[in-house]
Amino acid sequence: MATWSNFNLQNSASPLMEQIIFFHDHTLIILIMITILVGYLMINLFFNKYINRFLLDGQMIELIWTIIPTITLIFIALPSLRLLYLLDELNNPLITLKSIGHQWYWSYEYSDFNDVSFDSYMINYNKSDINNFRLLDVDNRIILPMNNQIRIMVTATDVIHSWTIPSLGVKIDANPGRLNQTNLFINRPGIFFGQCSEICGANHSFMPIMIESISIKN
Ligand code: CUA
Numbered sequence: 001m002a003t004w005s006n007f008n009l010q011n012s013a014s015p016l017m018e019q020i021i022f023f024h025d026h027t028l029i030i031l032i033m034i035t036i037l038v039g040y041l042m043i044n045l046f047f048n049k050y051i052n053r054f055l056l057d058g059q060m061i062e063l064i065w066t067i068i069p070t071i072t073l074i075f076i077a078l079p080s081l082r083l084l085y086l087l088d089e090l091n092n093p094l095i096t097l098k099s100i101g102h103q104w105y106w107s108y109e110y111s112d113f114n115d116v117s118f119d120s121y122m123i124n125y126n127k128s129d130i131n132n133f134r135l136l137d138v139d140n141r142i143i144l145p146m147n148n149q150i151r152i153m154v155t156a157t158d159v160i161h162s163w164t165i166p167s168l169g170v171k172i173d174a175n176p177g178r179l180n181q182t183n184l185f186i187n188r189p190g191i192f193f194g195q196c197s198e199i200c201g202a203n204h205s206f207m208p209i210m211i212e213s214i215s216i217k218n
Contacts, residue, residue, distance in 0.1 A: 001136070001167070001193045010167045013192055013213075014185050016087055017169030023083050027076055034072070087169070090183050093151035097142065101154075101161030101174035101196065104203035108142055111153075122206050136193045138210045145216040146186045154180045159201060165194030165209060173198055186213040 002010055012018040098109040110116040118140045125134040144150055154163045156174035164171040165184075172182045186192070194209035 001133070001191075012167060012169065013188055013190065014168045015187065016185065017167060019083055019086060020169050023079055026079060030072060030076060087182075090151060090181070091149045093183060094145065094148040096151040096153060097144065098153040098155070099142075099163050099174070099209075101156035101158075101163065101200070101207070103158050103201050104196075104207045106138075106161075106163070106207060106209060108140075120210070122208050133193065133210075135206065136195075136208045136210065138208055141191070141210045141212045143212045143214060144186060146189050146213045148185070148216060150184050150186075152182045152184060154182065160198045161196045161200045161207070162198035163194065163209060164197040165192055165211065167192050168194075168211075170194070171197065186211070189213050189215060 009021055009024065012021055095110065095112050098111055100107045100109070105119055105121045107119045108117065120138045120140045120142070122135065123132055123137045123139055125132060125137070152163070152170065152172070154172050154174045155178060156176045158176060160176070161174040162171060163174055168184045168186060170182055170184050172180050174180070190213055192211040192213065194211075196204055196207045196209075198204075200207075
């Protein structure tokens with residue numbers, strides 16, 4: 001989960017989030033190299049006196065500074081495309097969780113079982129008699145088995161919400177009148193937090209998502 005002064009991405013708890021972090025780091029390295037090169041060239045422009053009255057064109061340098069950025073972009077585009085298709089792949093999921101966004105809470109349905117559904121509201125930190133996670137804890141948690149493929153179906157009843165869990169690499173919009181699909185795989189037991197990330201009204205910040213990941217035996 002996010003803690004104080006956490007500037008980076010949260011630690012991943014799923015294989016896909018791990019891949020997303022690798023891609024982020026890879027792209028950031030390329031970005032830093034470009035920034036250093038362009039910064040160096042721009043600073044140099046201010047401090048030189050290179051003048052050539054007969055310089056009208058430079059075919060070779062224009063060829064080079066067209067081809068090099070093209071190759072650089074391919075190095076970003078191909079891993080990005082790979083990741084895009086990996087994220088969309090569903091590998092024979094064990095169970096399906098349907099999550100429905102409302103103003104301002106989530107409700108969940110376990111459609112594989114007969115009539116298992118519940119609402120999930122944020123708990124008031126001050127009014128609770130036990131310690132809980134302020135602004136992130138809910139009264140009814142989602143319980144999912146670790147080390148299994150899980151299908152998530154997402155929709156909404158009123159306005160657009162977004163079902164987002166940073167440590168699991170899931171971020172999908174919940175649209176009224178539409179059913180979106182994604183998947184997740186949790187590779188350890190624990191609790192994982194998410195929040196709505198589509199500006200959905202006054203209490204947008206107060207409809208957290210909380211997943212309790214447990215062994216399938218339990
Ligand atoms: Cu629901 Cu923001």
